[in-house]
Amino acid sequence: MKDGRLMRRGLGWVELVILLGALSVLVRGDRPNVILIMTDDQGYGDLGCHGNPILKTPHLDRLFAESVRLTNFHVSSFCTPTRAALMTGHHPGRTGAYRTSSGRTMMHPDERTIAHFFAESGYATGMVGKWHLGDNAPHRPQDRGFDDVVWHRCGGVGQASDYWGNDYFDDTYERNGKYESFEGYCTDVWFAEADRFVTQHRDRPFFLYVAPNAPHGPYRVPPEWSAPYQGRAKWRFGPEFYGMVANIDHHVGRLRERLLSLGLERNTIFIFMTDNGTANGATFSSLTSEAVEGFNAGMRGKKSSIYEGGHRVPFFIRWPAGGIGGGRDLGVLAAHLDVLPTLAELCGVDLPPGERGDGFSFAAQLSDLSAPAHRNHLVIQYQGGPYFDQAPIPWSFSCVLRGQWRLMDGKALYHVGRDPSQREDVSADYPEIVTALRALYPAFWEVVSPRMTPVSIDLGSAAENPTLLASQDWYLPLKNPPWNFGQIRRLPRVTGPWMVNVRRAGRYRFTLRQFPAVAQKPLEAVRARIRISGIERERQVRSGSQGVVFELDLPAGKAELWTWLYDQAGEAGGAYFTEVEAL
Numbered sequence: 001m002k003d004g005r006l007m008r009r010g011l012g013w014v015e016l017v018i019l020l021g022a023l024s025v026l027v028r029g030d031r032p033n034v035i036l037i038m039t040d041d042q043g044y045g046d047l048g049c050h051g052n053p054i055l056k057t058p059h060l061d062r063l064f065a066e067s068v069r070l071t072n073f074h075v076s077s078f079c080t081p082t083r084a085a086l087m088t089g090h091h092p093g094r095t096g097a098y099r100t101s102s103g104r105t106m107m108h109p110d111e112r113t114i115a116h117f118f119a120e121s122g123y124a125t126g127m128v129g130k131w132h133l134g135d136n137a138p139h140r141p142q143d144r145g146f147d148d149v150v151w152h153r154c155g156g157v158g159q160a161s162d163y164w165g166n167d168y169f170d171d172t173y174e175r176n177g178k179y180e181s182f183e184g185y186c187t188d189v190w191f192a193e194a195d196r197f198v199t200q201h202r203d204r205p206f207f208l209y210v211a212p213n214a215p216h217g218p219y220r221v222p223p224e225w226s227a228p229y230q231g232r233a234k235w236r237f238g239p240e241f242y243g244m245v246a247n248i249d250h251h252v253g254r255l256r257e258r259l260l261s262l263g264l265e266r267n268t269i270f271i272f273m274t275d276n277g278t279a280n281g282a283t284f285s286s287l288t289s290e291a292v293e294g295f296n297a298g299m300r301g302k303k304s305s306i307y308e309g310g311h312r313v314p315f316f317i318r319w320p321a322g323g324i325g326g327g328r329d330l331g332v333l334a335a336h337l338d339v340l341p342t343l344a345e346l347c348g349v350d351l352p353p354g355e356r357g358d359g360f361s362f363a364a365q366l367s368d369l370s371a372p373a374h375r376n377h378l379v380i381q382y383q384g385g386p387y388f389d390q391a392p393i394p395w396s397f398s399c400v401l402r403g404q405w406r407l408m409d410g411k412a413l414y415h416v417g418r419d420p421s422q423r424e425d426v427s428a429d430y431p432e433i434v435t436a437l438r439a440l441y442p443a444f445w446e447v448v449s450p451r452m453t454p455v456s457i458d459l460g461s462a463a464e465n466p467t468l469l470a471s472q473d474w475y476l477p478l479k480n481p482p483w484n485f486g487q488i489r490r491l492p493r494v495t496g497p498w499m500v501n502v503r504r505a506g507r508y509r510f511t512l513r514q515f516p517a518v519a520q521k522p523l524e525a526v527r528a529r530i531r532i533s534g535i536e537r538e539r540q541v542r543s544g545s546q547g548v549v550f551e552l553d554l555p556a557g558k559a560e561l562w563t564w565l566y567d568q569a570g571e572a573g574g575a576y577f578t579e580v581e582a583l
Helices: 003-008 013-028 058-066 079-088 114-120 186-200 223-229 238-261 336-347 363-367 431-438 441-451 485-489
Strands: 033-039 068-070 124-130 148-152 172-175 178-181 206-211 268-274 282-284 291-294 315-318 328-330 378-381 398-402 405-408 412-415 457-459 467-470 498-502 506-513 527-532 535-540 548-554 557-566 577-582
Touching (some): 058 268, 079 114, 114 124, 124 186, 148 186, 268 336, 336 363, 398 431, 405 431, 457 467, 506 557, 527 548, 535 548
Parallel strands (some): 033 206, 033 268, 124 206, 457 498
Antiparallel strands (some): 068 315, 148 172, 172 178, 282 291, 398 405, 467 577, 506 548, 527 535
């Protein structure tokens, strides 16, 4: 019906706006939108509202004042495991994505994500920024339930599989499977894309995951953001780190303003959290020490530590239409595992009984702080240790949490309510607590240990052909492969296998390179070798060539793909980049 007809029937502009709003509610079913922001390497103390004496975060402070704040919320102590748990509601070890490189960043194909469940319930699903759960099919965000994605590959801008030459400014990122050049600073790009997404989908319910790579290193930010902290955050890259957080804070404020202008603010569940403890909001003498300089909210440990400062992070949630907000603290034990079931309950998204994961919904407690909590305890483990110096074994680098108790490695016991810096091991005084907490661990290990097995990358997939493999996914025992641009430029003499799944039998072309094709760099090698599916070939490298091509007839099925590039002395490194195309 045209506006003129409405006017002739006696409807004015105010009534028209009300009617259109009502129609929008009918179309949407009045289901809430969800925006989940998770920053990278920003710790609990890296916020003004948590007492940081230097850092200014006015927009996040305002969100804090208007939200329910989970004050006992925990994640894994570093990037990939937290993201796997957040996406699936499963313990990271159970998903297969429990490290940040070495082929252990990808989830088993049978893992279903929050994006799958929301998309199947009629939500538009979007993701911008850092994924870090696999760069090749079937592991990319667009393979995992997100239908609108703008992202950088690998675990950070400037890491191995990221677009060669990206450096946080005017970079090339991937939009829905195709590379695209962007102008501006990386965080500015992510939030501009978030703005686009919510504007584009304002007339239907949406789930948007905003995952900036900041303030993860390298610590690069426009100087106007770091300038206020020069001479104040005196440790190395302290001003840049705080400037990156301040830039994020600015964009959180702008995104909230956009929601308000679109009329979406009241019925949007807005969440802010981070993925692990601080990386550079303070200085530490070790991973497990207290802060030497800077602010860590009185906690011991930083990123990669199983002490409190490594895994206790902020979690603010606000939903005005649902009665969630008002500046209230919620002290129940909660974790990244619990976000999926909580949001599913709040949004009426069905989780099939067999796919409800390891998490527990805390939706009831958000509206009624006195409601009983479902989570009794939590187990966090750094599988393989912070220096990747061992295979995953029971108890090693683990923490069992129940209430305010923390049992470390099955031995040391701390009460963080009385001793937030975890200075005093009280295991000798409370042997019954140690026994009770130890009894909670075996069920966890029984769930995760069978699933910490290699996850394969597809070759010859209809979803991605050709595919570009990068060395950070070599499946190496007890050490990291070359995982960033700087390491690869040094041509380290190391190689390892990619775990692959040949989707269909046939002829495949392999192009072995030391640098990706866009770098246009010649090989520094004289001989190349490849091995896969029991087939091994070798050939000389033509001087000045940028890649060596092999064509092989492969059977379908899982295999290990090995490559070698030899110098004149006979020493070999791998082809850090290998293109594979099913012909």
